[in-house]
Amino acid sequence: MNDARQLVSLCTENHLTISSCESLTAGLFTSTIASIPGASAILKGGLVTYFTPMKSVLAHVDVDLIQKYGVISDLKEIDAIGHRVVHGGEKFASSVVINDEVMAAIEECNPLAPLHNPANLIGIRACQAIMPGVPNVAVFDTAFHQTMEPTAFMYGLPYRYYEEYKVRRYGFHGTSHSFVSKRLAELAGLQLENSKLIVCHIGNGGSVTAVQNGKSVDTSMGLTPLEGIIMGTRSGSIDPAIIEFIAHKENKSIDEIMTILNKKSGLAGMSGLTSDFRDLRAGKKEGNKQAEVTMDAFIYSIAKYVGAYAAAMNGVDAVFAYRVAKYVGSYVAAMNGVDVIAFTAGIGENAIEVRKGVMSYLGYLGVEADEEKCQITGEEVCVTTPSSKVKVFIIPTNEELAIARETKALVE
Numbered sequence: 001m002n003d004a005r006q007l008v009s010l011c012t013e014n015h016l017t018i019s020s021c022e023s024l025t026a027g028l029f030t031s032t033i034a035s036i037p038g039a040s041a042i043l044k045g046g047l048v049t050y051f052t053p054m055k056s057v058l059a060h061v062d063v064d065l066i067q068k069y070g071v072i073s074d075l076k077e078i079d080a081i082g083h084r085v086v087h088g089g090e091k092f093a094s095s096v097v098i099n100d101e102v103m104a105a106i107e108e109c110n111p112l113a114p115l116h117n118p119a120n121l122i123g124i125r126a127c128q129a130i131m132p133g134v135p136n137v138a139v140f141d142t143a144f145h146q147t148m149e150p151t152a153f154m155y156g157l158p159y160r161y162y163e164e165y166k167v168r169r170y171g172f173h174g175t176s177h178s179f180v181s182k183r184l185a186e187l188a189g190l191q192l193e194n195s196k197l198i199v200c201h202i203g204n205g206g207s208v209t210a211v212q213n214g215k216s217v218d219t220s221m222g223l224t225p226l227e228g229i230i231m232g233t234r235s236g237s238i239d240p241a242i243i244e245f246i247a248h249k250e251n252k253s254i255d256e257i258m259t260i261l262n263k264k265s266g267l268a269g270m271s272g273l274t275s276d277f278r279d280l281r282a283g284k285k286e287g288n289k290q291a292e293v294t295m296d297a298f299i300y301s302i303a304k305y306v307g308a309y310a311a312a313m314n315g316v317d318a319v320f321a322y323r324v325a326k327y328v329g330s331y332v333a334a335m336n337g338v339d340v341i342a343f344t345a346g347i348g349e350n351a352i353e354v355r356k357g358v359m360s361y362l363g364y365l366g367v368e369a370d371e372e373k374c375q376i377t378g379e380e381v382c383v384t385t386p387s388s389k390v391k392v393f394i395i396p397t398n399e400e401l402a403i404a405r406e407t408k409a410l411v412e
Contacts, residue, residue, distance in 0.1 A: 008036045008038055008039050008042060011042040012038060012041065012042055019043075020033075020045075021047045022048050028400075030045075030048075032378075037278045038282075039278075078131060079411065080134060080407050081137070082136075082139055082403040083123060084120070084175065084399065085139065085140050086113045086116035088106070088138070089105075090146070091109070092105070092142070096137070097136070097411065106138065107121060112166075112170070113224070124138075137403075139402070139403045139406045140174065144171075144174030144177055144216050145171030145172075147217070148171070152218045167223055169219070171207065171209065171220075172205075172221045173209070173345075175403060176199075176345065177211065178402065179397060179398060180342050180395045181197050181199050181209075183380075184393055184395055187380065187393060190339055192214040195211075195213060195214070195339050196210075196211075197210075197212075197341070198210055198211070198338055199211060199341075199342045200341065200342065200358070201345045201348060201397065202346075202347040202348035204233070204275060204346065205225055206229050206231050206345070206347070207221045207225075207228055207229070208228070208229060230266050232275030233264060233267075233269065234261065238261070339390070339391075340392070341362075344395050344396065344397040348394070349377060349378050349394055350377040350378055352377065355394070356369060356374055359374075359392060366388060368385040368389075370383055370384055377394075380395055380396065
């Protein structure tokens with residue numbers, strides 16, 4: 001992490017930019033650089049590709065160089081392929097080896113994840129064509145949450161919508177929540193099957209999950225990833241009547257409104273600038289009047305719902321923290337207590353003010369922040385004091401490792 005900070009600093013000072021091409025690191029270099037404050041100014045993007053001809057065509061890497069230094073010299077060396085599939089509906093409660101029946105079931109879930117599942121299927125079919133005979137495994141984002149009871153996943157809608165269309169809470173980020181909850185119990189010295197954990201996966205998309213005895217009992221995302229906490233470009237939970245109101249006021253279709261809620265709302269829409277906390281922070285420090293006015297208006301709009309609590313908030317970060325803290329509080333009640341809380345993903349691991357903001361609302365749980373350790377980012381660390389009744393950890397997620405483990409377990 002120190003090397004990454006030095007690289008970003010060096011590039012910034014010398015007005016240089018970074019682009020990356022990765023193979024087995026699967027985007028790790030790019031994500032590490034992106035986690036450093038200020039990286040958005042110098043990081044142009046990254047390419048992840050495993051297939052040698054694609055490396056040659058897209059990245060213009062010499063084939064001889066790849067064969068000399070590459071980790072995989074031939075596709076025949078690959079024993080199995082793991083795929084992250086966003087939506088498995090109620091059909092899948094665990095990872096599965098992919099066959100024609102599984103492919104059909106994934107396709108049936110396309111209406112529930114129209115942006116993700118079709119793309120997942122394209123990737124699976126490409127791997128099947130390039131590496132025939134190699135087993136492919138589907139690891140579902142929704143599978144971990146299939147342990148929720150109807151009291152947690154049912155909506156207050158006519159029951160026939162569930163019967164006919166399977167409208168219910170599914171939850172997402174399951175691979176991350178599963179990985180982090182297991183690691184959290186290990187670090188906290190708890191038995192997973194006798195624990196009450198809360199995992200806050202807070203990136204550009206964010207969700208909070210209550211994990212009791214190793215199983216998801218409630219989660220903030222719903223039928224789609226739009227529900228829950230305020231996110232980078234997603235609104236999170238809102239009054240559903242807003243959709244009709246805006247549609248009538250601006251003569252917009254449902255599709256247009258959904259585009260606004262998914263891609264033009266959240267932190268970016270509320271600030272009018274960006275969804276990146278680092279850029280929002282920098283804009284405010286630079287005296288950007290538009291950023292300041294937007295933050296004030298943001299606090300005012302939320303104040304109508306949260307009353308006096310909003311008065312103590314300070315911009316986008318504070319309200320975001322409040323929403324996370326609200327979900328944490330509700331899950332504590334649902335599990336009748338909590339043992340440990342974890343922050344993970346880009347914002348959860350690296351945005352110090354967000355973690356501290358959330359923790360400031362959890363004093364009633366006996367949470368006491370360790371000011372020095374709270375400054376640590378991107379590392380496994382407990383950020384509460386020894387006397388804190390509930391411990392809070394930072395645990396970097398590793399969905400790729402989780403998918404690899406699931407794949408290996410199924411094909412061995």
